Amino acid sequence: MLKNKVAVVYGGAGSLGSGVARAYAEAGARVFIAGRTEATLKKAAAEVGVEYDVLDAQDEQAVEAHAASVVERAGRLDVSVNLVPRGDFQGVPLMDMTLEDYTRPVVRGIACQFITARAAARRMVPQGSGVILSLNSGSANGSPMMGGTAAADGALDALIRQFAQEIGPAGVRVCGIWTAGVADSLTPEKLAAAGATGMDDAAVQGLVGHLDSMRMTKRSPRIADIAALATFLASDAGISVTGTWVNATAGMFPS
Template sequence: MLKDKVAIIYGGSGSLGAGVAAAYTEAGARVFLVGRTEATLRKVAEQTGAEYDVLDARDERAVETHATSVVERAGRIDVSLNLVPRGDFQGVPLAEMSVEDYTRPVVQGITCQFITVRAAARRMTAQGSGVILSLDSASGNGSPMLGGTGAADGAIDALIRQVAQEAGPSGVRACGIWTAGVTDSLTPEKLAAAGAPGMDETAVQGVRGHLDGMRMTKRSPRIADIAALATFLASDASRAVTGTWVNATAGMFPS
């Protein structure tokens, strides 16, 4: 589905990035992983056959320089996907949350997304084609006890819709994927970073079961499900899909 296409995955060293990278390379794409830690990037690259570059996707100069280098090496950029973590902090009522903990995912998330979206849009509009993708939890629809996650998701939702409108006449599509949690990507370390320290694997299994129970299908999306959807959205098979967010929450949020 992605034969001869060139894709960049920002935040590509995580479990979801690795899953999408594997799906993209299997579908025929040349994939460039971007992240800040070489060891984890190298591991994913070895597992998936992707290439990797070490940089901070929140550094606009570094992102612009890297995008130029990808075009020089591969000839074009067909797909740009941003999966960079935002520093979300959850599980505390808004009335008890600090300003910093609430605003951090909003500021870091929209800044990083804007930088990578802009870099992709500049090159894709020049070549007359391309797909810009993003992913969030769909909490812009409203979710209690998730701190700034809802505001961050809402901002990114709006960004993707706007760039789709502006770049669409040049042949560029922009779409997002709502997940409301990808359960097999959850780890004690990830949950601790989000404000739930001290959780062991048994506790994580409890979180996964709780998320499953909130879905219409009673089954949460898995990494393979999202990777397959991201492959479809990046392909010409979805050429009529743009300016929207695909609801892959398994019915947690109806739309």
């Protein structure tokens, strides 16, 4: 589906990022994963069979230089996916949350997404084609106890739709995936970073069971499910999809 395509996956060393990178490579794309930590990038690249670059996606100049280097090395840039963590902090009522914990995912998240999308757009518009993809939890539709995640998701929803309107006439598509609680990406370490401390593997499995019960399908999405959807959206099979978000929450909420 992605034969002769060139893709960059920011945050590609994470579980979801490496899953998307693997799916893209298996679909025929030349894939570059990018992130800040060389050790994890190198490991993920070796396991998935892709190339890697050490990069801080918050650094405007570094992202621009990297996008230019991808085009120099591969001849073009067809797909840009941003899965960089934002530092979300959840599970605390808004009235008890600090300003820093609330605003961090909003400011950091929208800045990072804007920088990478802009860099991709600057390469894709002249070539007359390309796909820019993003992902969030869909919390802007209404989710209590999610802290700044809802505001960050809402800002990203708007950014993606605006980019799609502005660069769509040049042949570039921009869209996103809503998903939350991807079952096999949840670990005690990741949950602790988001504010859910003291959880062991058994507690994580209990959480996944609870998330399953909240969905229309009674089954939480898996990494492979989201990677397959991201492959479809990046391919010519999804050529009519732009300016929108695909609800891949397995029915966490209707849309």
